[in-house]
Amino acid sequence: MPAKSKSQQKAAGAALAAKRGDIKKSELKGASRSMEKSMSEKELHDMAATKRKGKPEHASAR
Numbered sequence: 001m002p003a004k005s006k007s008q009q010k011a012a013g014a015a016l017a018a019k020r021g022d023i024k025k026s027e028l029k030g031a032s033r034s035m036e037k038s039m040s041e042k043e044l045h046d047m048a049a050t051k052r053k054g055k056p057e058h059a060s061a062r
Contacts, residue, residue: 001043003050005059011035012047019044 003009008031015036018025028036035044 001047003047003055006052006055006057007031008059009048009050009052009055012039012044015039016041016044016048 003012011030011032012035014023014028014032017023018028018032018036019041025033025036035047039047
């Protein structure tokens, strides 16, 4: 599932880094913390690998 915004893509990247052990899980905040707990490494990778070009900074809340 691709990221819908730049901020979602960044949060997925942080969660993926924590899941892989590159950063401490205690350093995560907000969306990245819940993403790390609820998504698999593959799901996080797919979301973090989304191209940023043309994406809004924040997704609209619909």
